[in-house]
Structure formats: C-alpha cells, structure tokens
Amino acid sequence: MGDVTPGEREAVRASEDVIRRNVESGIQFANSTRKMVLELSNMFDILQKNVMNMKAEQDQIRLQLTNLQQQFYARGTTSYADGDKE
Secondary structure (H helix, E strand, O other), X not given: OOOOOHHHHHHHHHHHHHHHHHHHHHHHHHHHHHHHHHHHHHHHHXXXXXXXXXXXXXXXXXXXXXXXXXXXXXXXXXXXXXXXXX
C-alpha cells in the first residue's frame, strides 16, 4: 500500500495543482464580486440621494404651482369661463 508509483505521484501533483488553481480562482472571483457589490452600493446611494433631491424639487414646484393657481383663481373665473378677455 505504501508503494506509490511515479505516475501516481505525478497524477496527485497535477490534481493538487488543479485544485489550488481552482481555489485561487474562486478567491479572486469572490474578491472582485465583493468589490463590484461595494461599487454598486455606492452608486445606488448616490442615485437614491439624487432621487430624493428631485422629489424635494418637485414638491417645491408643486407648492409654487398651487400658490400661482390660488392667486389666479382668487380673482374669479366667470369672465374667463364666458370667453371674455380682460
């Protein structure tokens, strides 16, 4: 049982090399994936902040529009509805 032929020894060595390369590839893939997820997370945070800023701007514009509509309609709309021009 203790007798290992040179051919078997080479096969074991080749198998160990393949396993080592596969493990190294797995580690490299995990590291690159982790880096990519971190970058995407940062990009998402920036995008979310931009969306919140746009929502705040939209709310301000709606408030301005509401104020303008109140000023416009406070004068009355009967002449406008009748087609008269002021």
